[in-house]
Amino acid sequence: MRANTVDRWLRDQINRYGPVSKLSLFCTPTVLLAGPAANKFVLFSSALHLRHPPSSQRIIGEKSLLDLHGDDHRRIRGAILEFLKPDMLKLYIGRIDAEVRHHLQENWYGRTTVTVMPLMKRLTFDVISALLVGLERGDARDALGDDLVRMLEGMVAIPVNLPFTAFSRSLKASRRARRLLERITLDKKDKLEQDNASANKDLISRLLSLLNDHGEQLLTNEEIIDNGIHALIAGHDTTSILMTFMVRHLANDPATLAAMVHEHEEIAKKKADREALDWEDLSKMKFTWRVAQETLRIVPPVFGILRRALEDIEFEGYCIPKGWQVFLSTNVTHMDPSIFDEPAKFDPSRFESLSSTTPPCSYVAFGGGHRICPGMEFAKMETLVMMHYLVRQFRWKLCNKENTFVRDPMPSPLHGLPIKLEHYTSL
């Protein structure tokens, strides 16, 4: 998948054969769909089950949301949302703020060039490992970070467990990460039982403290571990890609950058020196979030959604046979000129009134329906906090003029996006 040819190939396929066509994916007959009606059909249908590359289940574990449906999916998703809902997330802005400042101080400040993508990955990992698993900075966090990278490398690999394959390295990393999460889970359980820890400290503590109607732990330890690993994986590359592509875009769009700087300076004016951002500050970053949404429209980290038909099912007069896959190309809809006027133009103002100007389900960067991304608010918080400090402290120029990216299957800019940095103000 080189130089975003996948996006182009999907667009050509849909232009040639229309919004419903056939192909073979992972050796399985697959219906390719695009458009708002297809988005609604796929995201809301209970006759289509989530399908993912076979290697990912063995890396993440069988009890994660990826493999669950119906009541089990609702129970675990509900538990995860107990942590990821805005009321809870409000409690964590200070910690995200501290991680972002530390990251900038360690990795950006005093440098003349940096490579953005690996740094954004490091930052998102630091934030999610602190808030989802409760790991402080140190060796255990670093080891989990290395294992997470290895796990991600094997997610779409051929699932053959032979020595020296990406898949076998991923499985080993997954076993190590699982052992670490198991130790952390048992330790937190002990502390919670002795009333020696807060149930709201992180996702694992929150999941451990949820009880069913009989007063028993709602989720088993295995469910907690598998879903902890899944949340780490789901939250790592996605948010770092968003922030990387925002940096790439802002380098060549002084008007958007100036509007963002203005928004953040207004917020900073009312803060004491070194005071952390709070929920109210984030609620004022409306323009910045529109810039993020527009970035996700043009370069969605998740460019397609895969499902499997549980029974024969009809869409717009076509029968999709039981067992077939459905691949929903979300990026093709995002770039459809009949829905988004001048789709290649970067225009954050589209998001001022998106629902009145586009058909429902046109914008699906975070999915939709019962599997809509539960980490959306979390990703929003991380992105807004990072952008607040970045645009106030730095100016930058791209080292590579070529404006392309590869998909593998997540998008990544050329050479990880090296930039020349200029320091604007100090921390």
Ligand code: HEM
């Ligand atoms: C810019 C950042 C992000 C983007 C673009 C994104 C996108 C998505 C999309 C499109 C889906 C739906 C996939 C489908 O229907 O098959 C999804 C699901 C999911 N995301 Fe995100 N995500 C982001 C950040 C996060 C974060 C930070 C977390 C965790 C803290 C997270 C956790 C999850 C989980 C657990 C699911 C599975 C939900 C389910 O199956 O019920 N995501 N995400």
